[in-house]
Amino acid sequence: MIWNAFLLAVREIRRNLMRSILTMLGIIIGVAAVITMVTLGNGATAQVAAEISGLGSNLLMVRPGQRMGPGQRSGGKSFNLEDAEAIRQQVASIVAVAPTANASVTAVYGNENWSSSVVGSNNDYFITGNWELAAGRKFSDSELKSGKNRCVIGNTIAKELLSGEDVLGKKLRLGSFSCEVIGLLKSKGQSMMGSDQDDTIIMPIKTVQRRLSGNQDVSMIRISVKPNIDTDVVNRAITMLLRDRRHLSDNEKNDFSVMDTREITNTLTGTTKVMTMLLGAVAAVSLIVGGIGIMNIMLVSVTERTREIGIRMAIGALEKEVLLQFLVEAVVLSSLGGIIGILLALLASSVGSALMGIPFMLDYSIIALAFVFSAMVGVLFGYFPARNAARLNPIDALRHE
Amino acid sequence: MKSREAPLIEFKGVVKAYGKGGSEFLALKGVDFQIHQGEFVAIMGPSGSGKSTVMNVLGCLDTPTSGEYLFHGVHVETLNRDQRALLRRNYLGFVFQGFNLLARTSALENVELPLVYRGLKRSERHAAARKALELVGLQGWEDHAPGELSGGQQQRVAIARALVTNPKVLLADEPTGNLDTARSEEIMALLSRLNSDLGITVLMVTHEPEMAAYANRLIHFVDGKVERDQYQEAKQ
Structure with missing residues (x-):
């Protein structure tokens, strides 16, 4: 029964090829946008991480003063060469100390x-x-x-x-x-x-x-x-040593800051990840718009084919068979759009990552998700028109001009 | 033509009302008749007499408001939508005035459509559809869409579609209404032949006495009631 409905759907899509393609366009663009955004976003995140590790891995940077916000620092007396020497001699697990x-x-x-x-x-x-x-x-x-x-x-x-x-x-x-x-x-x-x-x-x-x-x-x-040493432990040791050398009492705040490149990496990759998710979410909205497009066309199709539905019912089609026929048609339409969108996304993101000079990071789970989502859009937005078709009165449907 | 065996179709006091309350309109006002296997019945009457309503109820497309409709001993008025669809699928064949074929679909595919819902395999469907098309004299036209066929040919495709399931009853609603006299005669001869050779019960609505002459029984409707119900010598 499903196979027959599938064949019917394919025939119907081919019969109205131009209209089917235009209907699918919404889903195609939606799926392509989601996958491309996520793929390029992942590539950018990987690129940022790689560049930061180029700064020097497992690097701690100690500066006088506290960060007050972007670009601002509060005062704090400078370090001297003895501070650097003390760190070199008293803190374990360090490779190099460079006062600058x-x-x-x-x-x-x-x-x-x-x-x-x-x-x-x-x-x-x-x-x-x-x-x-x-x-x-x-x-x-x-x-x-x-x-x-x-x-x-x-x-x-x-x-x-x-x-x-x-x-x-x-x-x-x-x-x-x-x-x-x-x-x-x-x-x-x-x-x-x-x-x-x-x-x-x-x-x-x-x-x-x-x-x-x-x-x-x-x-x-x-x-x-x-390498392979937890920078947090070293960070704490340095902080304790410097507090001691700068004679800070327990209730005083640090008048210096220790920055960890790993933290910078996390912050920056976190930012690009959030951007990726936002872009992906915006793209996902276009998938829903695409779904509404499918619903619109399916409603038109049901109206156009009212007489056909009447004939099928007179011949003995059950309500659920008519429902299934139109539902499958919507799902085939949206899944086909999903597949075309995935192919388009592969092309766009490989070209895009080459142009932007970032690694091509294909995430198969996003592709699977986008495909499942596009099929679900078909079910969701195809159900209402299909139910309309299935509930038609055969006599009225046969009389429909 | 009267038979002692149980009738195939029996109407007992069938009433069909449209609308509700003050605007209620009775299309059928208590109709009784019996139809036996193998009869060729022409239902006639002026427009608004209820003959189309009778056809819809007979075809299980519509249900009586009150009264009983027994088909093969089954109380159709108690069946739900899907049960009536299954009854149509298994026992009835429809021929309409406007042919009602699927556009841009070949004659073969149109004819095999009822078999799709019966779940037959593709090869079986094609064989049965070819046989039905041959029966109505359309061998060689299998791949033509309705747009490429004449009115008479389209109606023969529709008859083949109705026949392909070997129905007990063929319901024809003004089957010659859209055809010229020569084509009409051909279609009537075909229906008559199906009735006499294959023993299919044919119920036909028409307003043309020339077409009704092919039937061996004539039920005349006036104002929602059976006015006359008579047997006649069928024209061959």
């Missing part, structure tokens, strides 16, 4: 000049920032201890100031002093936020403190935690 001091400079070489930022730190900075050298060497112990005028430069500086020629041994002038280039960093490209990560100059922190900032402040301490 930052300054903005205009670097000059020959007739070229270039505004950039200088990071003063130690060799652990290369570990915490996932930096590798393309050429040259890192700082020697004596250079770090005495704050020699040596620098390791990023790719952008090499290109803009030194026009890409052999950079090692060149002397850049930074305000009142000049420093010798001893290393070149491997290019990292743009960061997630769009800034150029290669536009950087790294020097021993003592050089920056003495020559550029003029104080002993450490603006941030970056700490790499051993």
Whole structure:
């Protein structure tokens, strides 16, 4: 009985091909939109997670002051090199501790000049920032201890100031002093936020403190935690140590903050996930609109085919057989729309993810869900017209013009 | 033509009312008759006399307001919608004035339609449909849609559709109403032949005495009642 109803439905859909396609369009667009949105959203989430892990995994960043909200920090006295040394010696399970001091400079070489930022730190900075050298060497112990005028430069500086020629041994002038280039960093490209990560100059922190900032402040301490160690434990140990060193009593709040890259990852991927869900929900609304389109056409179809229904009833079709015929027709229509929508979504999301440069993350459960949902739309919105057909009085239906 | 065996169809005081309360209208005002297996009955009468209503009740498409309708001993007035549909499916065949074929559907598919509801296999349906089409003289026209057939041919497809289930009774509502005289004669000859050769009981509503002449019994309705009920020598 169902097979017959299915064949009838296919015949009816082919008979009114243009109208059937237009009817299905709502479902096609709805299903395609839901799957494409979710697929691209998943890809974007994976991309964000991958980029953050490029920052350095298991990284803790300690800064003075408390975050007050976006971009705001309340005061808190700076750290010094002894704080960093205390962390290195007293906190377990850490790989690298890099105290940093930052300054903005205009670097000059020959007739070229270039505004950039200088990071003063130690060799652990290369570990915490996932930096590798393309050429040259890192700082020697004596250079770090005495704050020699040596620098390791990023790719952008090499290109803009030194026009890409052999950079090692060149002397850049930074305000009142000049420093010798001893290393070149491997290019990292743009960061997630769009800034150029290669536009950087790294020097021993003592050089920056003495020559550029003029104080002993450490603006941030970056700490790499051993892999497979819970960063929360390390975070708590650091917090306790620093509270102690900064003489905070039990009822005082921290006047510094410890940021965990894992938290940033969670926050950002969480945001993109919420966006994905929102977009998916909006797309799902179009599925319902598509369902209403099917109901509309099925109602028209029942009216158009009233006489046919009368003939079928006179011949001996039962109420439920007429109901089933129209219900199956609606379900076939909507499921077919669902299948076409899925194919369209595969195409759109593979093209879309290629264009956006994000991984193609197909979620099979979403495809199954979208298909089941489209079939359900057919049942839901096909039932009312089908019931109308089944309840027709055969005499009136036969007389219908 | 009277028979002592139990009648196939029996109407006992059948009343059919349309509307309710003050606007009530009685289409049938107490109708009694018996029809036996193998009869060819023409139901005649002016418009509004109730002959179409009788046809609808006979065809189990409508139920009497009061009175009894026995088909094969079954009280049709007590059956529900689906039970009446099953009775139509298994025992009755319909032929309408307007043919009522499915448009854009081949003659073969139109004829096999009742068998679809009987749950027959495709091959069995096709064989039976071809046989029925042959019986009405339409072999070779199986793949033609109603739009490609003449009125007389369409009505023969409709008769084949009614016959394909081997019904006990063939109900024909003005079967020649849309046809010219020559085609009408052909259709009547066909009905007459089905009656005499296959023994199918034929009940036909008509307002044309020339067509009624093919029947061997004539029931004349006036104002919702049987005015005359007589047997006659059927024209061959």
